[in-house]
Amino acid sequence: RDCLLSRGLGDVYKRQIVTDSSCDLKSLPSSHNNTIYLQAPLSLRIGNREFIDDENLDIENFMNEMQESTEATGSAAPSPQSWIDAFEQADIIFAITISSKLSGSWQSLISAKDMYLEDHPDKKIFAIDSKMAGSGLAILALKLAEYIDENLSYEEICTRITEYHKHIGLLFVLESIENLVKNGRVNKIVGNIIGKLGIKLLAGASKEGTIDIVHKCRGRNNIYDRLIKSMLNDGYNGGKVVISHCFNNESADYVAEQLRQQFPTVNIKIIPTGGLCSYYAEKHGILVSYEK
DSSP states (O other): OOOOEEOSTTOEEOEEEEEETTBSOOSOOTTOTTEEEEEEOOEEEETTEEEEOSTTOOHHHHHHHHHHOOSOEEEEOOOHHHHHHHHTTOSEEEEEESOTTTOSHHHHHHHHHHHHHHHOTTOEEEEEEOSSOBHHHHHHHHHHHHHHHTTOOHHHHHHHHHHHHTTEEEEEEESOOHHHHHTTSSOHHHHHHHHHHTEEEEEEEOTTSOEEEEEEEESHHHHHHHHHHHHHHTTOOSOOEEEEESSOHHHHHHHHHHHHHHOTTOOEEEEEOOHHHHHHHOTTOEEEEEEO
């Protein structure tokens, strides 16, 4: 979306938000027409087959193939060139990655930033390690778009988004850990026991950007009620919420409705997961980011 933003004194700048494709927000709302929004795609693998996590990825087909496959699967960060290609469209850029503890996307971004600024010293790039994934990047991108609409300076936006970032939480529910078992991230015996007992996992992003298990329980609604309780314990008090889900509108709507009962004016955005978060959260996974 090649739009321009005027900033007085006759100067015109292009403002841009770039995320990697771990961000489940695939486009900005049309109201944010002052901002270019692009993604640097990660790649996903099933056996020897590679899938690019962009707008052309058929996520449902990919998920079905992954579920049926017995081969190893994996993911890879965007190349520095993918970031550089995105930078070409703007003068002032805000770039966000999945947690550096979970992917090499952050290091790829920093390499791209250094290379690009060496050739374009007049440009400005502010890099953000989200320490999250999915809807966590989405809520940051939406706030950046708001700041751009307010016609704030580059420096003011950097200051504000850094402070805002400190007050964002991310919780997620996994109804299946089959893919994590396949990748060796969860012990196979433990994974089989969890699957047979129908145990749901509530996890969250730590301050360092790692994944912490918050709670385990049986029963679908029990785990989502526990998620809301964990949000409240973490200081949530009616701020903006972004819920992303992997083919699980029912549970996303349930969480939204429970929140609206307590906070009638809450701003909630519900979006589907992109390729990477669908890959890791698996079908029926839910990611909830929130202001606190």
